[in-house]
Amino acid sequence: xxxxxxxxxxxxxxxxxxxxxxxxxxxxxxxxxxxxxxxxxxxxxxxxxxxxxxxxxxxxxxxxxxxxxxxxxxxxxxxxxxxxxxxxxxxxxxxxxxxxxxxxxxxxxxxxxxxxxxxxxxxxxxxxxxxxxxxxxxxxxxxxxxxxxxxxxxxxxxxxxxxxxxxxxxxxxxxxxxxxxxxxxxxxxxxxxxxxxxxxxxx
Numbered sequence: 001x002x003x004x005x006x007x008x009x010x011x012x013x014x015x016x017x018x019x020x021x022x023x024x025x026x027x028x029x030x031x032x033x034x035x036x037x038x039x040x041x042x043x044x045x046x047x048x049x050x051x052x053x054x055x056x057x058x059x060x061x062x063x064x065x066x067x068x069x070x071x072x073x074x075x076x077x078x079x080x081x082x083x084x085x086x087x088x089x090x091x092x093x094x095x096x097x098x099x100x101x102x103x104x105x106x107x108x109x110x111x112x113x114x115x116x117x118x119x120x121x122x123x124x125x126x127x128x129x130x131x132x133x134x135x136x137x138x139x140x141x142x143x144x145x146x147x148x149x150x151x152x153x154x155x156x157x158x159x160x161x162x163x164x165x166x167x168x169x170x171x172x173x174x175x176x177x178x179x180x181x182x183x184x185x186x187x188x189x190x191x192x193x194x195x196x197x198x199x200x201x202x203x
Contacts (some may be wrong), residue, residue, distance in 0.1 A: 001035035002172040005188070008048025012078050029080040030176065034169050037147050042070045043165060043176055049082030057087045065093030070105070070144065071138070072100035073179060074162035083113060084122050094131035099138040103161040109135040138163060148170050158178035 027046030
C-alpha cells in the first residue's frame with residue numbers, strides 16, 4: 001500500500017496568508033509512505049519539508065532511527081529551500097540518501113546543496129550536520145530501489161536539468177512530472193509567423 005501526502009505544492013516562493021489556505025503556501029514536498037517498510041521516500045525539499053521534519057521528530061521518541069530516501073526533481077531554490085530546516089539532518093542516527101540530477105558535472109550534488117549551508121547564508125555549516133548523508137547523482141533510467149520499489153526517471157524540458165519520477169510499489173504507482181515546459185513557443189504574437197493563424201483560430 002502506498003500513501004501520498006502533500007506537504008507543499010507551490011512553486012517559486014512560499015505564499016503565506018488566508019488566500020492560500022486551500023492548498024497551503026509551502027513549496028514542493030511530497031511524502032510517500034510505503035506500508036510494511038521502515039523506510040520513507042520524500043520527493044523534493046521545498047519549504048514544506050520543514051513541517052514534515054517536525055512531524056517525523058514528534059514520532060521519534062523510543063523509535064528506530066530514520067531511514068530516508070530523498071529524491072529531488074532538480075535543484076532550483078523552491079525545491080531545496082526547506083533542506084536546512086529539516087530537523088532530522090541534525091539528529092545522529094538519521095540515514096539520509098539524497099538522489100538528484102546535477103546540471104554541471106563539475107559541481108557535486110553535495111556542493112550544490114551545501115551552498116545553502118555556507119556561513120554567509122546559514123548559521124550551521126554542512127560539515128556540522130549530525131545525520132549520515134549520502135549523495136547520488138541521478139540520471140534518466142529505471143532503478144531497483146530494493147524492498148520491491150522501482151523507480152523510473154525521465155528528463156523533462158526545463159532550464160535546469162530536471163527529472164520526472166515514476167515510483168511503483170505493491171501494485172501502486174505515483175508519478176511526478178512538474179516543472180516542465182512545451183518544446184515550442186506557444187505564445188506566438190508575430191502575424192508573419194506561419195503558426196500565427198492557427199493559434200488565433202483556436203482562440
